[in-house]
Amino acid sequence: MIDPKTFLKFLKERRSIRSFQEKQIPENEIEMILEAGRWAPSASNRQPWEFVVVKNKEILDKLSKSAIYGNFIKGVPVAIAIVAKIKTSPKWYLIDTSLVSINMMLMAWSLGIGTCWIGAMSRDKAKKIIGLGENDHLLTVLPFGYIKGEIPGLTSRKPLNKIVKHIN
Numbered sequence: 001m002i003d004p005k006t007f008l009k010f011l012k013e014r015r016s017i018r019s020f021q022e023k024q025i026p027e028n029e030i031e032m033i034l035e036a037g038r039w040a041p042s043a044s045n046r047q048p049w050e051f052v053v054v055k056n057k058e059i060l061d062k063l064s065k066s067a068i069y070g071n072f073i074k075g076v077p078v079a080i081a082i083v084a085k086i087k088t089s090p091k092w093y094l095i096d097t098s099l100v101s102i103n104m105m106l107m108a109w110s111l112g113i114g115t116c117w118i119g120a121m122s123r124d125k126a127k128k129i130i131g132l133g134e135n136d137h138l139l140t141v142l143p144f145g146y147i148k149g150e151i152p153g154l155t156s157r158k159p160l161n162k163i164v165k166h167i168n
């Protein structure tokens with residue numbers, strides 16, 4: 001088990017990264033990120049997901065253009081598209097694949113690799129670019145790369161006393 005204080009510090013220090021070095025990420029580290037995704041929990045353990053690992057520069061460039069606030073996909077060494085298989089878990093596919101995404105993000109951070117959740121993109125365009133079908137929902141495309149420049153400072157969070165209710 002990981003020391004809880006260290007773990008909480010790790011969670012708090014993770015930042016969304018939007019500026020990346022071109023330096024390649026070793027295969028074993030990409031695989032660790034994929035493994036972390038694979039071990040996400042899912043409703044009835046249906047695992048309604050597939051991952052598309054994109055290293056092709058032309059495709060990364062096209063994906064970058066399909067993003068509204070994610071043009072930093074361009075120039076990363078690798079991006080992973082998290083694809084939800086709608087029919088495998090029609091009720092839970094969004095939640096299950098969201099859990100995949102945070103597992104991947106945290107694993108990356110532990111490796112010193114930055115990423116950022118891309119929500120603002122044309123999913124129809126991006127789906128075509130990577131050849132997904134009509135029963136596939138593209139949750140997000142996570143760009144991965146070593147961090148370029150300074151790690152952004154602490155972002156804020158609502159204080160616990162504003163978001164927690166107690167029923168004793």
Ligand SMILES: Cc1cc2nc3c(=O)[nH]c(=O)nc-3n(C[C@H](O)[C@H](O)[C@H](O)COP(=O)(O)O)c2cc1C
Nearest residue numbers: 014015016017018069070116117118119120121155
């Ligand atoms: C569902 C979701 C969608 C997001 N979409 C985008 C996006 O399209 N572009 C972007 O730059 N950041 C995006 N983000 C990143 C958030 O802006 C970021 O997580 C938030 O500001 C908190 O910063 P932090 O992750 O550094 O703590 C998204 C995050 C989530 C969870």
